[in-house]
Amino acid sequence: MENASTGAEGGAVQARSTMRVTLEVNGREHALDVQARTTLLDALRDRLHLNGTKKGCALGQCGACTVLMDGERVNACLVLAVMAQGRHITTIEGLRGGDGLLHPLQRAFLDHDGFQCGYCTPGQIMSGVGCIEEGHAGSRAEIRQYMSGNICRCGAYVNIVEAIFETAVGTRP
Amino acid sequence: MSGLAYARAASLESATEVIGSHRAAEVIAGGTDLLQRLEEHVLPPPLVVDINGVEGLRAIEVDDHEIRLGALVRLNQVIESAPVRDAFPAIVEALIVTASPQVRNLATVGGNPLQKTRCLYFRDQSTPCNKREPGSGCGALEGRNRINAILGGSEHCIATHPSDFAVAMAALDATVLVVGARGERRLPFTELHRLPGDTPHLEHNLAPDEVIEGYRLTRTPLARHSHYLKVRDRGEFEWAICSAAVALELDHGGRIADARVAVGGVATKPWRLGQVETALQGRQATAEAFAEAAALSVQNAVAHGDNAYKLALLPRTIARALTELRERL
Numbered sequence: 468m469e470n471a472s473t474g475a476e477g478g479a480v481q482a483r484s485t486m487r488v489t490l491e492v493n494g495r496e497h498a499l500d501v502q503a504r505t506t507l508l509d510a511l512r513d514r515l516h517l518n519g520t521k522k523g524c525a526l527g528q529c530g531a532c533t534v535l536m537d538g539e540r541v542n543a544c545l546v547l548a549v550m551a552q553g554r555h556i557t558t559i560e561g562l563r564g565g566d567g568l569l570h571p572l573q574r575a576f577l578d579h580d581g582f583q584c585g586y587c588t589p590g591q592i593m594s595g596v597g598c599i600e601e602g603h604a605g606s607r608a609e610i611r612q613y614m615s616g617n618i619c620r621c622g623a624y625v626n627i628v629e630a631i632f633e634t635a636v637g638t639r640p
Numbered sequence: 641m642s643g644l645a646y647a648r649a650a651s652l653e654s655a656t657e658v659i660g661s662h663r664a665a666e667v668i669a670g671g672t673d674l675l676q677r678l679e680e681h682v683l684p685p686p687l688v689v690d691i692n693g694v695e696g697l698r699a700i701e702v703d704d705h706e707i708r709l710g711a712l713v714r715l716n717q718v719i720e721s722a723p724v725r726d727a728f729p730a731i732v733e734a735l736i737v738t739a740s741p742q743v744r745n746l747a748t749v750g751g752n753p754l755q756k757t758r759c760l761y762f763r764d765q766s767t768p769c770n771k772r773e774p775g776s777g778c779g780a781l782e783g784r785n786r787i788n789a790i791l792g793g794s795e796h797c798i799a800t801h802p803s804d805f806a807v808a809m810a811a812l813d814a815t816v817l818v819v820g821a822r823g824e825r826r827l828p829f830t831e832l833h834r835l836p837g838d839t840p841h842l843e844h845n846l847a848p849d850e851v852i853e854g855y856r857l858t859r860t861p862l863a864r865h866s867h868y869l870k871v872r873d874r875g876e877f878e879w880a881i882c883s884a885a886v887a888l889e890l891d892h893g894g895r896i897a898d899a900r901v902a903v904g905g906v907a908t909k910p911w912r913l914g915q916v917e918t919a920l921q922g923r924q925a926t927a928e929a930f931a932e933a934a935a936l937s938v939q940n941a942v943a944h945g946d947n948a949y950k951l952a953l954l955p956r957t958i959a960r961a962l963t964e965l966r967e968r969l
Contacts, residue, residue, distance in 0.1 A: 480654050482647040482687055503646035503688070504678065526676050527743055528877075539716075539745045545675045546746065549646055550668075550690060594742065601741070615876030616740025 488552050492517065493561025507551045508532045508543035511558060519559035519589045523618075530617030533590040533597070534558050540597030542616075559589035562596065571637060572596055575630035583621035591617050595631040604635035644678065645687045651694055652819045652851055658689045660821050660849025667691055667851050669712055670747040672739070673755040682763055683756070683772060697750070697854065700724065710854045711750025715805070716741065718749060727859045728812055730866035730885045734804040737870045740877045750852045753806040753832060753910075754844060758879050759799035760784055770796045771840040778840075786946035787881060790938070790954070792908035797840030798944060801833060801909050802879050804870060809855065810910035811885035811902035812863045820850035829855070833909035862889045862898050865969055869961035871905070871953065880905030882953045884961040888925065890969060896920045896929070901958060903937065906950050913937050916958065925966045927959070934958035 489498045490507075492515060499514050508525070511517045511534070523531035525544045532543040535557040562570040572595050575581070582588040594617045598604050603613035610628050619627065649655035659665045665687040668674055678684050691697070697710035702723040709718065715735050718724055725732045738744060738752075756762065761769045761779035768777035780788050780798050788798040806829070814829040833844050846852070857863070866887035872878040887900040899920040901913045919933035934955040943951055 480647045480649055480658050480689070482645040482658075484643065484645045486646070502644070504644040506675065525679050527672055527740075530740065530742060533742055536745075540742050541745050542672075542742045544679075545670075545672045545743070547646065547668075547671060547675070547688075550671065550692065597741065597745075603741070612876055613741055616742045 486549055488549050490515070490548065490551055490556060491554070492556045493558060501548045503547065503549060505548045506544050507534070507546040507548050507556070510548040510551075511543060511556075517558050517560050521586055521589055523587070523590075528618070529587070529590075530594055531587050531590040533593040533617065535593060535597060538597075538600065540594050540616075557593075559593060562592070570596070572599070572630065572634045575634045576627070579626045579630040579633070581623055581627045581630040582619075583623050587617060587619045587621075591619065591627055595627070595634070598631060599635045599638060604631050607632055610635075643686055644684065646690065647687065648690045648693055652691065652697075652853060655689050655691050655694070655851055656819060656821050656849045658687075659851065660847075662687050663848055665689055667751075669751040670714070671751075672743050672747045673751065677756065680763060681765060691851070704859070706859055707857045708854055709749050709857070711748060711852050713749045713854075715739070715744035715747045715749065715752065719744070726864070728808070728857055728863050728866060730808040730811060730863075730868040730887065731805065731857075733868035734808040734870070734883075734885065737868070737872075737876075738804045749805065749855065752803050753809070753829075754852070755803060756843075757799035758802045759788060762799055771799055771836070771843075774839070774841045781944055784946060785944045786949075787879070787905075788944065788947050789908045790906050790941040790943050790947055790950045791903075791911055792835050793942060793944075794836045794838065794840070794908075796838050797836035797908065798947075799836070799840070800905055800907060802904075803910065804868065804880060804883060804904060806833075806910040807883055807902050807904035808866070808868050808885040809857075810912055811887060811900045812857060812866060813900070815856040817853040817855060818846060818850050819853045820847055824853070826856075830910070830912055836908050862887045862900060865889060865965065866900070867961055867965040867968075869957060869964060871957050882906050882950060882957045884958045886958065886961045886965055888920075888962065888965055888969065890925055894924055896923050896925055901937075901962075903954060903958065906941075906954050913958075915939065920962075925962075925969075927963060930959040930962040930966075931955070934962070 521531035523529035527542040527545045666685040668688040697712040701708040767779040870883040883904040889898040891897045923929035
């Protein structure tokens with residue numbers, strides 16, 4: 468199947484098992500050779516050395532690998548790197564506040580102790596940013612529902628919800 | 641892990657040509673189920689054909705008569721659609737309780753009904769499964785089958801279909817738009833999936849060269865009065881152990897003029913319950929009528945041990961869904 472070409476109406480469809488991709492991450496473009504099988508998560512961590520995005524279950528169940536793709540939160544473990552081409556990827560390393568330092572939600576996680584071991588934290592924060600952007604952080608109950616894709620095995624949920632709620636209130640027009 | 645090849649299709653025609661000529665090739669859209677299978681080595685396809693570059697499949701088109709969903713519409717896109725919420729509330733309610741927000745930003749309406757079962761034995765390569773490996777046997781029949789089906793099973797397979805969206809689509813008489821090498825065709829959503837019978841590995845009625853282009857949903861008063869109720873082991877991000885999509889149309893005297901009932905989490909495919917719908921017709925919309933009709937849902941049900949609780953849970957879920965719906969009519 469390696470780099471086989473299949474004739475098809477409207478032009479040949481190229482099937483490849485390795486390919487060169489260009490990923491735009493945190494505003495910078497990176498060209499790299501990947502296998503078809505390589506996930507966006509593995510490309511970010513192992514190839515671009517952006518280790519802030521964590522690998523938990525690799526099955527879309529824990530949310531530790533949450534990143535923004537064109538501004539929407541997604542599980543980086545459920546995206547093939549080759550399919551992330553042409554999309555704007557934002558990882559925890561690319562998150563900035565107006566002062567160029569911490570994003571308001573990062574600050575709120577510090578203020579509210581929104582973590583214990585910290586492993587799920589980058590995914591929680593990226594998911595929280597998406598949750599606020601979507602307008603689903605209107606109440607603590609809504610935040611609990613719309614943050615269900617992020618698991619914290621330390622159980623810091625109460626403080627995570629407070630951090631997101633406070634940030635959402637602060638950023639509401 | 642190696643051995644996966646990737647191809648990008650610029651049109652559905654070229655995609656159908658590739659999947660028609662490579663039997664093991666699969667279309668990839670959102671990829672949320674397919675990447676889990678790659679990770680766990682469960683029927684990993686040797687070739688995926690990416691259709692995300694195909695134009696014209698990302699829109700929700702609305703007119704006075706119907707709503708059309710393109711195959712690449714994301715689940716969250718449907719949830720945020722005011723026209724769909726207004727005309728087909730059961731569909732939006734089913735999607736809100738589907739997966740997580742992150743998954744719903746990736747997953748597509750085209751792929752969702754074609755996702756694979758969550759049966760423990762299908763997902764665990766060390767066990768027998770006729771769906772994953774035809775002829776190897778069914779681990780669930782005599783095994784841990786708490787999540788398995790009581791409707792539509794066979795001696796070869798009792799895996800449930802896991803989609804919530806598909807249950808709502810079956811209830812609301814959706815039409816599937818299909819494209820293949822020989823052109824386009826339509827089929828009723830209820831005819832998309834197959835019963836396991838003695839070929840549980842064959843899950844749907846699409847030909848090898850066919851791909852879902854989208855769906856049509858006719859706007860009706862019935863569809864507008866629809867509701868989805870999901871029962872699960874935890875409040876969020878969990879598969880249904882039982883669910884019901886229901887719709888009611890009442891006449892001026894409060895009698896049920898028409899009804900739709902489809903259930904999930906209990907059956908091998910999205911399951912319409914015609915006998916329950918018929919029993920509801922002409923009755924006053926009372927709790928008693930709902931309970932009597934719902935009792936018919938398990939007439940042909942077969943339990944297998946751990947899943948016997950579903951014989952009681954299914955009628956109650958249907959009756960509760962109908963009661964909740966009546967309260968807002």
